[in-house]
Structures are given as C-alpha cells and as structure tokens.
Amino acid sequence: MSTALQDPRVVESPNYLNQEYGWRSWLFTKDHKRIAVLYIISITVMFFIGGLFAGLIRLELLTPQGDLVNSDTYNKFFTMHGIVMVFFFLIPSIPATLGNFFVPMMIGAKDLAFPRINLLSWYIYIAGAIFALAAIVLGGVDTGWTFYTPFSSTYSNTFVITAAVGVFIAGFSSILTGLNFIVTVHKMRAPGMTWGRLPLFVWANYATSLIQVLGTPVVAITLALVGLERAFHIGIFDPAIGGDPILFQHMFWFYSHPAVYIMILPGMGVISELVTCFSRKAVFGYPFIAASSLGIAIIGFLVWGHHMFVTGMSMYASLYFSLLTMLVAVPSAIKVFNWTATMFRGSISFDTPMLYAFGFIGLFTIGGLTGLFLATLGVDVHVTDTYFVVAHFHYVMVGGMVLAYLGGMHFWWPKITGRMYPEGWGRFAALLVFAGFNLTFFPQFITGYLGQPRRYHAYAPEFQVLNVMSSAGASVLGLGYVIPLIYFLWSLKYGPIAGNNPWRAKGLEWETTSPPPTFNFEKTPVVTEEAYAYAGQSTHEKVELT
Amino acid sequence: MHSIPSVRTYVIVWAILTIMTFVTFYVAQINLGQWNVVIALLIAFFKMSLVIFFFMNLKAESPLTKLFAAGGFFWMALLLGQTFIDYVSRNWMPLGKMW
Amino acid sequence: MEQQFDSATLGMWVFLLTEIMFFGGMFCAYMIYRSMYSEAFASTSQYMNPKFGAMNTAVLIVSSLTMALGVRAARMGQQKALQMFLIFTMIFGLAFLVIKGFEYHEHWVDMKVPLFGGHWDYSEAPQFARQAQIMFCFYFFMTGFHALHMVVGVGLMTTILIMARRGVFSKAYFTPVEISGLYWHFVDIVWIFLFPLLYLIGRTKQLI
Amino acid sequence: MSFPLFPEAASSMARTVDYLYLYLTAVTVVMTGLIFAAVFFFAIKYRRRSEHEVPKPIHGSLMLEITWSIIPFIVMLTFFWWGAQIFFENASPPANAIEVYAVGKQWMWKVQYPEGPREINELHVPIGRPVKITLASEDVIHSFFIPAFRIKHDVVPGRYDTMWFTATKPGRYHLFCAEYCGTEHSGMVGWVTVMNEGDYENWLNAGGIEGTMAQQGEKLFEQLGCSTCHLLDQQGGRCPNLRGVYGSHIQLSDGKSVVVDDAYIRESILNPNAKIVAGYKPDVMPTFQGQITEEQLLRLIVYIKSLGAPGAPVASQSGPAARPSSAVANASSRTANTGGKL
Ligand code: HEA
Ligand code: HEA
Ligand code: CUA
Numbered sequence A: 001m002s003t004a005l006q007d008p009r010v011v012e013s014p015n016y017l018n019q020e021y022g023w024r025s026w027l028f029t030k031d032h033k034r035i036a037v038l039y040i041i042s043i044t045v046m047f048f049i050g051g052l053f054a055g056l057i058r059l060e061l062l063t064p065q066g067d068l069v070n071s072d073t074y075n076k077f078f079t080m081h082g083i084v085m086v087f088f089f090l091i092p093s094i095p096a097t098l099g100n101f102f103v104p105m106m107i108g109a110k111d112l113a114f115p116r117i118n119l120l121s122w123y124i125y126i127a128g129a130i131f132a133l134a135a136i137v138l139g140g141v142d143t144g145w146t147f148y149t150p151f152s153s154t155y156s157n158t159f160v161i162t163a164a165v166g167v168f169i170a171g172f173s174s175i176l177t178g179l180n181f182i183v184t185v186h187k188m189r190a191p192g193m194t195w196g197r198l199p200l201f202v203w204a205n206y207a208t209s210l211i212q213v214l215g216t217p218v219v220a221i222t223l224a225l226v227g228l229e230r231a232f233h234i235g236i237f238d239p240a241i242g243g244d245p246i247l248f249q250h251m252f253w254f255y256s257h258p259a260v261y262i263m264i265l266p267g268m269g270v271i272s273e274l275v276t277c278f279s280r281k282a283v284f285g286y287p288f289i290a291a292s293s294l295g296i297a298i299i300g301f302l303v304w305g306h307h308m309f310v311t312g313m314s315m316y317a318s319l320y321f322s323l324l325t326m327l328v329a330v331p332s333a334i335k336v337f338n339w340t341a342t343m344f345r346g347s348i349s350f351d352t353p354m355l356y357a358f359g360f361i362g363l364f365t366i367g368g369l370t371g372l373f374l375a376t377l378g379v380d381v382h383v384t385d386t387y388f389v390v391a392h393f394h395y396v397m398v399g400g401m402v403l404a405y406l407g408g409m410h411f412w413w414p415k416i417t418g419r420m421y422p423e424g425w426g427r428f429a430a431l432l433v434f435a436g437f438n439l440t441f442f443p444q445f446i447t448g449y450l451g452q453p454r455r456y457h458a459y460a461p462e463f464q465v466l467n468v469m470s471s472a473g474a475s476v477l478g479l480g481y482v483i484p485l486i487y488f489l490w491s492l493k494y495g496p497i498a499g500n501n502p503w504r505a506k507g508l509e510w511e512t513t514s515p516p517p518t519f520n521f522e523k524t525p526v527v528t529e530e531a532y533a534y535a536g537q538s539t540h541e542k543v544e545l546t
Numbered sequence B: 001m002h003s004i005p006s007v008r009t010y011v012i013v014w015a016i017l018t019i020m021t022f023v024t025f026y027v028a029q030i031n032l033g034q035w036n037v038v039i040a041l042l043i044a045f046f047k048m049s050l051v052i053f054f055f056m057n058l059k060a061e062s063p064l065t066k067l068f069a070a071g072g073f074f075w076m077a078l079l080l081g082q083t084f085i086d087y088v089s090r091n092w093m094p095l096g097k098m099w
Numbered sequence C: 001m002e003q004q005f006d007s008a009t010l011g012m013w014v015f016l017l018t019e020i021m022f023f024g025g026m027f028c029a030y031m032i033y034r035s036m037y038s039e040a041f042a043s044t045s046q047y048m049n050p051k052f053g054a055m056n057t058a059v060l061i062v063s064s065l066t067m068a069l070g071v072r073a074a075r076m077g078q079q080k081a082l083q084m085f086l087i088f089t090m091i092f093g094l095a096f097l098v099i100k101g102f103e104y105h106e107h108w109v110d111m112k113v114p115l116f117g118g119h120w121d122y123s124e125a126p127q128f129a130r131q132a133q134i135m136f137c138f139y140f141f142m143t144g145f146h147a148l149h150m151v152v153g154v155g156l157m158t159t160i161l162i163m164a165r166r167g168v169f170s171k172a173y174f175t176p177v178e179i180s181g182l183y184w185h186f187v188d189i190v191w192i193f194l195f196p197l198l199y200l201i202g203r204t205k206q207l208i
Numbered sequence D: 001m002s003f004p005l006f007p008e009a010a011s012s013m014a015r016t017v018d019y020l021y022l023y024l025t026a027v028t029v030v031m032t033g034l035i036f037a038a039v040f041f042f043a044i045k046y047r048r049r050s051e052h053e054v055p056k057p058i059h060g061s062l063m064l065e066i067t068w069s070i071i072p073f074i075v076m077l078t079f080f081w082w083g084a085q086i087f088f089e090n091a092s093p094p095a096n097a098i099e100v101y102a103v104g105k106q107w108m109w110k111v112q113y114p115e116g117p118r119e120i121n122e123l124h125v126p127i128g129r130p131v132k133i134t135l136a137s138e139d140v141i142h143s144f145f146i147p148a149f150r151i152k153h154d155v156v157p158g159r160y161d162t163m164w165f166t167a168t169k170p171g172r173y174h175l176f177c178a179e180y181c182g183t184e185h186s187g188m189v190g191w192v193t194v195m196n197e198g199d200y201e202n203w204l205n206a207g208g209i210e211g212t213m214a215q216q217g218e219k220l221f222e223q224l225g226c227s228t229c230h231l232l233d234q235q236g237g238r239c240p241n242l243r244g245v246y247g248s249h250i251q252l253s254d255g256k257s258v259v260v261d262d263a264y265i266r267e268s269i270l271n272p273n274a275k276i277v278a279g280y281k282p283d284v285m286p287t288f289q290g291q292i293t294e295e296q297l298l299r300l301i302v303y304i305k306s307l308g309a310p311g312a313p314v315a316s317q318s319g320p321a322a323r324p325s326s327a328v329a330n331a332s333s334r335t336a337n338t339g340g341k342l
C-alpha cells in the first residue's frame, strides 16, 4: 500500500503523502492526516481479525449441536470478537480516522491542537492492541466483552488481566483523541468559522469527545479493580466477603452505555455530510441536529441501568433508567427526521456514499426502535440476554456505524488519496452489504424472541433454520466487506485522478487540493458562509467535475 | 492577560486552608453522629473551592474553563447519585400492581 | 502565543476532567461500600493514624502554596524565585511521600495489609474482618493511586526545574509551569477529600 | 421450512408480554415504513436530473421539530407505562404462591421443593397456581429463563432473588441459563414440566424419600451441631431460641432492629458476627462459610421457617402439611447482604 502512496508519479502537487518518504516519516509524523492513515490501517487489521472471529461464530452456529469447536473455544470466539470490534475497531473507527483527518480541515486549521499527543494516542492504541492480541495468541479470554464479575474476577481461567490491560491502555488513547478534539474545536477554528457554521460532522465529533473524556476513565478504573481482585483476591467484587458483583455492572455500564454513543455519534455526523452533499442542499434543521448530538452525549449518561433490569437492581432504579432511556431516543429521532426532510426537494444522486447513507437511515431506525423494546421493562425481562439484544446492537453498530464508516470512506477517499474508487463496484458492494446484513441479523430478532439465549455454543434444534439464514447472510456480508478492501487498494494505483472536489461538495476540506498539502491550506481560509450553502453565497469558485 | 494575584492573597488562602485542616481534624474527634460526615465533607468542599478558585486561579479563567471545571463535578455527581438510586431503594417495599 | 497558552491550559483542564472521573470511579465504589458497611468501615478508622493524615494534608497545602507562588513568579518573569519555589514544592511533595511511606510501614506492622500474600489479621473485631479487608484494599488503592500521581508530579517538577534553569521561560512564555501547577493543585484536591473520607469519618464510633 | 414467530405462551403473563411486543412491533413497522417510504419517494422524485441543478435551500421549521420530538416521546411513554405495569406485576408474587427453591451452580440447576423432592435441570409445576421461586447461586451469576413464561431473573451469588409465574398450559418447556457463566453456559439448560393439579400432587408425593425440606433441614440442624446450642424447648441460655423467630422483628445489640427473613438467616449462618442479637455475645457462634452449600442453607432456612411459635411442636413432625404459611413467605426479602442498611 505504501509504495503506491509514495509513488511520485501518481500525485503531482506537493501534498502530505509525497512531502517525505520512508517509514520514519510515517512513524514519527505529527501530521494529523498521516496519523489518520496509520489509524485506518490499524483499525482495518483489527476489523478483519474481529470479522474472522465473527465468521467462526457463524460457522459454529450452523448446526445446533456445537460440533465445530468445543464450548471453551466458542466462548473465546465471541469474547474476542466483542473486545476487538468494540474497543479496537468501532470506538476509534470514525473519530480517529475520518475525524482525525477532517476535523482540522473542516474548521480551517493546520493541524490538531496537540499534534504530538495525537501521535502518542496512536502509539498507545497500538500498545493496547498488542496486549489484546497477546491475550488472543496466548490462549484467549472467555469472559464476554462485558467482563462481568465474579466470573471474570474469580472463576475464569483465561487471560483476563492481559485483555483488561489492553482495554485499559486503549482507553487512554481514546481519551487523548477526545481531549485533542475538544481543544481543537474550541481554539483552532479559522476566522469566521463560528459555532453556528461548524459542519455537523465536527459537532458530532465534539460531542463524542466529551463522552470519551468523561466516561473512559471510569471503565479504566473499573477494569483496574477487576485486575486487582483477580491478582490479590481482595474481595471487592466477591460476594463471599461482602463485595457486590452488581456494583461492577453499574460502573462498567456508566462508561459502556455512553460508549455506544461514541460508537454512533460520529457516524451520524458522517450521514449529515453525505445527505447534504448528495442532495446538494442545506441541511434541514441545522441547530436541532447540532444540539441533538450534545443532547445524546449528555442524556446518554443517565440511562446505563437499562442493561441491568433483571440483575436484581432495585425496581425503582429500573423505573428511573427505563424512563430516561425513552428520553435519549428523542434526539436520535430528531436526527432521523431531519435527514429525511433534507432530501425533500433536493437533487439526489445515487453515488456509493449516498447508498450507504440510505442504508444507515433505514437500519439505524430499526436498530434504535428495537432498542426501545429493550428499554421497555416488561419486554426486556423476556428478551434480555437473548439474540434479540444481539440483533439490536448489530443493527445500530454494523447497520449504523459500520455503514456510516464505509460511506464516509468512499466519500472522502478521493480527498485522502487523490484517487477515485470504481463507482460500479462501489454500488455493488454497498447493495451486497445491505442485503447480507439484513439476512444475517434480521432472523436474530425472531430467534431472540423465541428465546435463544446469547453466548450459546449449542442451541435448541428448533432454532436451526433461522441460524442457517444468519450464517448464510454473514458470508454475503463478509464478501461485501472484502470487495471494498480490494478496490480501495487497487484504486491507489489505478484509480482515476479525482480532482479537488469530485462531488462538488461544500466544506473547507474540498477547497484545497487532493490529497491536501501538509498544512492543509495555502493560506488560512476565511469563512463567510453557513455550512452546506449549496445554493450560492459562496465566495469561492466552483470546481468542475473532471 | 490575567491579573496576577498578590502574595498576600496566596498566604491568606494558605492560612485558611491550614486552619480548616485543623478544624476538621479536631471536629472529627467529637461525636456528632451523622453530622461528622456532613461537616467533614463540607469542609473538604470549602477547601477544594479555595484551591480551585485561588491557587488554580479559576477565578480569572474564561467562562469556558469554569464550565469544564463545573462539568467535572457534575459528572461525578451523576456517577455517584445514580448508582446510589439503586442502593438506597433496594430494600424498599416493591410496588404493587396499581402504583 | 496567546492561543498556544490558551490551548494548553484548556487542554490541562480537560485532562483534569478525566482525572476527576478516574478518581470518581474509586470514590463511587468506596462510598457505596462505606454506606453499606458503615460499622465495619468505622472500625477500620481506628487503624488509620489521622495525625499522619493531617500532617500530610498540611504538607500538601504548603506545597500547593509554593507551587502557586512559583507560577506567580513565572508570570512576573522572576526566574530565580521560580526555581526556588519549584524546589520547595518538590521538597514538600517528597516529604508527603516519605510520611506516607512511614504510614504504610505502620500498617504493615499492624498486619493491616490484605495484599501481597496477606499480611492481614483483624482478630480484634472479627465481626468486621471481611468488610474491613475491602476497606483496607480501597485505602491502599486510593492512596496508592494518589501517591502515584504525586510521583508523576515530582517528575513534572523536575522537568520544569531543568527547563527553568536552562532559561526556557520568560514573562511571555511559561505555559508548562502553569499547567504543571494545575496538575499539582489537582492532586492536592484529591487528598483534601481522601483525608476526611479515609481517616476522619467514623472515628468517634468506638467499636473495638 | 417453517418456524414459529412466537414461543409457546404458557403462563398468565405470556400473552400480556406478547401484546406489548406486538404493539411495539406495530409502532416500529409504521415508523420504519414511513421513513423508508419518505426516503424512497424523495430519492426517486427528486433524483438529480442534470449535473448543474442546485435546489433551493429549506432551513427548517420549528413546528415540525417540535412535532417530531413530542409525538414520538408520547408514544415512548406509552411503552414505558405498559412495560412498567408488567414489570411490577412480575415483582409482586401473590401471597398464596407455592414456594420452590432453585440453586444455580456451574453448570446446572438444582431445584428443591418444600415437600421434599429434589431434581436437577428439571422443574415441575402445577397448572393454574402461582409459583414463587427463590433463587440462589453457588458461584457466579446465572439467569433463570423460561421463554414460554416470558420471564427471567438473574441469580446473583451472595443474595436471594425471587421470581414468580402462574403456568397456564400443560407441557414441557425450555429452561435456559441466560447469563453467561463459563464453559458450559449453553449446557445449563433443562425442562419445565407443567402438570395438572392432580398429577402434580402425585408427582410430589412420589418424590420425597428423604422427607420434607424442613425435615432435611432438621437433620442438618443436628448434623452441623446447631442443635447443641440452639435448644428449641428452652428460653434463654447461650443462644437465642429459634422457635417463632422467622418473620419477627428482633432487637440487635447495637440498638437497631431487623426482620428475620431468608437473607438475615443466611447471613447469620455464614457471617454470624455481622449482626448480633441483643443479649448475646459475638464470637460464640462459629461461621459455617465454606462448610455448607447454598442448597443446605435453603433447607435450614425452610426448617427455621417451619418452627412455629416458641413451645409449639416442630412443624416438620406434624406431617407433610409443612407448606410455609403465606404471611411468612411474603416477608422473605429480595436482598441479602448486599442490601445493607442504607
Ligand atoms: C452503536 C451502538 C448502540 C446504539 C446507538 C444504541 C442505541 C440504543 N440502545 Fe442499545 N445496545 C448496544 C449498542 C447500541 N445501542 C449494545 C452493544 C448493547 C448490548 C451490550 C451487551 O450486553 O453486550 C445494547 C443493549 C441495549 C439494551 C440492554 C438490553 C439488555 O441487555 O437487556 C437496551 C435497553 O434499554 C438498549 C437500548 C437502546 C436505546 C433505547 C437506544 C437509543 O439510543 C436508540 C434511539 C433511536 C431510535 C429510537 C430510532 C430513531 C427514532 C425514530 C425514527 C423516531 C420514531 C420513534 C417512535 C415513534 C417511538 N440497548
Ligand atoms: C463493532 C462491532 C461489531 C461488528 C462490526 C460485528 C460484526 C459481526 N458480528 Fe458481532 N458482536 C459484537 C460487535 C460487533 N459484531 C459484540 C460487542 C458482540 C457481543 C460479544 C459478547 O457477547 O461478549 C457480538 C456478538 C456476536 C454474535 C453473538 C455471539 C453469541 O452471543 O454467542 C454473533 C453471532 O452471530 C455475531 C456475528 C457478527 C457477524 C456475522 C458480523 C459481521 O458483520 C462480520 C462480517 C465480517 C467478516 C466475516 C470479516 C471479513 C471477511 C474476511 C476476513 C474473510 C474471511 C472470513 C471467513 C473465513 C469467515 N456477533
Ligand atoms: Cu449459568 Cu449461564
């Protein structure tokens, strides 16, 4: 990959890719764009590792008997699938890659506020990933990604501490990225870039950063307590001497519920960019979309107990958390409705990124609404810890965030690399992902309501038909992920030159060359118009399609 | 640029902090029942405010910085408060059907 | 320059938010158990030496004062005064750690260390033995993390001192001093809460 | 290729949950349908016809924003209200419920009936009568899940949890462990058999070779040496008389008072020093932690429960009618040592 990137014949104008060569220029770079590229490579690796485990899970679940691997191995599969996907892929996915690359460009800045801390955060991420991979290679972890005590602290015989250390370390990478974004958005905006003119992608990343900074330390300390308990048997979570396992759940979900919004807000930001660009129209209800990002970030901290309705938490607390969970869905609803309204009387094109945006809106709506099933006390008692929950969170995480990530990658690929991907293949893969996804996860809503518990290595035979559908879907889905990987790599060398603004999009990032120069802009841009001013107001000359 | 507080201010703040340390130490030796906890924490909050406003010079910082500082304590209150909602009400009688 | 200064200070405050939540997690767990087992926790207070605790509080407050004065000196461009105050701050910081060390030693002698192979004996109040163990774990965990922050702080001070001696700072540039100061005061604040929570509350209940 | 969309509905709650689920599904279908329809309609109608067209901007509408915030929220409140109704009903076992005790242990369910029978990974219940299950865990968190009854509850070590249901349809239904608990989590499954009242009585009477749970508890009470201290026919002495204590308020040495319930008895046996009865000394009663299983604890509790008022004959000796009185059953608390005194 790097050879193509560095081939001087490919990219004429001086840019961040051809400024310097050699591995040292990458590993010691302080350029946010290069760091973003480092992140893209790392999380792609992690995604395929996580995906490999997903494939193995689905392979095992083809038959009800549990005859492919033994139960211990299966337990390690889903645990490592969850840990890798959540902590090492989805949480850094958009903020650390597209966010890292485009937040400074969108606000007209040369770089993030603390470039060295940005690089440090990547190294911390890699250190965390090494621990997590070490845990996998040494023999795996089998606690589930939720590390519930006292199983994780006392009973499991696997590499819990190694994995927890990995997550602990990766948490600090996430914190540092968030810190950097917050300060950058506050202090580095170009002249004229008022808060009311910030692109919605920036708003979304800002809200995400708040969660990262405020939530992550709590999960870090909680995992530290688990590690301590495991190492010294001190009894903090051991009921035999008075520890309360449920306290662990409170502290874990204090972070991990808001973390699910870390895993969706940046995706929502991407969708706001895509819907406006491919409708060529100002966004409908800008202030509401912007505020709803903050609203989700804040209210998101008030609902964690909805993961604990059947744990024996006080019923009054269940009541409280259920009610507030209903509240947190309102800002999400606002976003969905506003995106739809933006398309009204627009000029809609069906390029690959927009296909992903369509997919996101539909699948996130289903995922979100089934979240409300889970927030409804009487129903959650039946469906909690069944495949219904698995289906819910894959709809929001894969149908939502992963689709948004892919959409964003396609959208900004010409800016990042200066090359176009093949549009025909792009649309084909998008449709494949959509179809494969639904085939994989829709049947799980049904098996879930029928009562198939999650984290089951062998299951009752009457669930088999639906599980076979699910496994079939997963192979389609896997193919759908591999195709973009191939054509993206291909396009680095053979893709047509993209030009500065192939989509005729608005936004400062499109006003510089592709790929951008090292300091992003020739001179600091001055902003004189609202975001998404597609219908004129522009002081800049429009760039024609190549 | 921020105004620079005088040495006098700092020393006075330090003196109050030290006195409060002694006060809290001695009050803790007197049995006041539940009030011991309340007083100890109130004094701690007071001392904290002094350090934040004067030593850390939050007084002269921008409203934004103040908002962030306040936010930190607000979020900690969320963590503690909502966790306590569960523990406080665990032994309450369950509500019946017609609540 | 102004913007640089602002960014770094804001960045430090945001970092302190993270730190608040980091300690906040521990405080939360501690407070839950403390209210669940108030008697047991009160009984352990008998083994805390509030004299050490108070002394350490006083020491830290002095170090905060010298730190604040150091930042003030940096602002006014008084390089010599800055270096002097930094040295004082470090001395008091180290004094804190030494006192803490004596205290840990006392707990070790008292057999009140449930970690490391269990130097642990609570036969004085067997009814509380189990929960007392939790309490002592929290005690070591919280003070340990705080001490770790102190060590990092002393390291920071050393760096700043070296920079100051090299003449890096001026009336126009002293951001590193400023933000290290913020960190130092924050660590002080954590102790201001640890002191009553660990040493003072429950002292008057004579349970043993 | 056929599969059902709903699991069997075999409890009084099952249909209610299904209706709520259907309501939620209807809202989901309508909302998703509306949004899909709008997206597709706009996408086709307003598709880009020329590369150079630039539509007129529409910046928003406050009225619309308010509408599409308020209406969904009201709809969600109906979810909340209905869901909470069901949840509270689930949490309030009727006073006349039959009591069953279940212990989760890696990786099996051990079920005991006050009448005596014990079984593993099986649960037999009669039709039409409320059944209350007291749940305990020997090791990690498990979860007792019966899909056909639409009910589940986590089983947390160190405390007692309860759940209840009324079965409505004879048959055999799945029993699953729904909280991940280690290697054989997926093997921690069993069957619930719902029987007619008569069959159930026959089944009960055929089972209890070892006597009722209270009798088994009494035996344990002898074996473990409890009876050497706790004399049942004599007031005062070194130890409190356990006759008639269950469900009563007792005074503790620190001046507080507690209700004697399952959780309190459990704590008294495992950590006797945690709460000392007024007038007695700490450190007299040894701890039985580690020497006694959760099942045995439950037997002791049922035995102590069965001891009537002081001086009355031991209930377990008066025949199989040892079903605990309903008033007493209701007093059993939902939490053990985790509840504390907040
Ligand atoms: C990206 C991640 C993500 C996102 C965004 C969400 C979003 C939501 N989640 Fe989800 N959730 C997870 C990831 C996520 N979740 C994960 C990983 C788990 C499992 C963890 C584990 O145990 O392993 C989980 C589990 C989970 C549970 C616990 C289930 C259980 O274990 O018993 C609950 C319960 O309330 C819940 C609820 C919700 C709700 C209400 C939302 C809301 O934010 C959704 C809001 C959106 C909408 C509602 C759709 C748009 C709205 C409209 C179109 C308006 C129309 C609406 C009406 C008219 C009502 N989730
Ligand atoms: C970002 C989050 C994320 C993502 C992207 C995914 C992606 C997928 N997940 Fe994931 N999943 C989780 C997060 C995620 N998951 C979490 C948090 C859990 C809970 C864990 C726990 O219980 O602790 C979970 C659990 C989980 C389960 C439940 C396991 C159980 O409870 O027993 C299942 C079962 O079907 C599943 C399936 C899949 C599938 C088919 C995909 C697909 O989208 C993936 C498709 C991708 C590929 C297949 C890789 C690309 C292709 C290749 C590399 C080619 C080679 C492939 C093969 C040889 C097969 N997941
Ligand atoms: Cu027991 Cu899962």
Ligand SMILES: [Cu+2]
Binding pocket: A256, A257, A260, A304, A306, A307
């Ligand atoms: Cu959640």
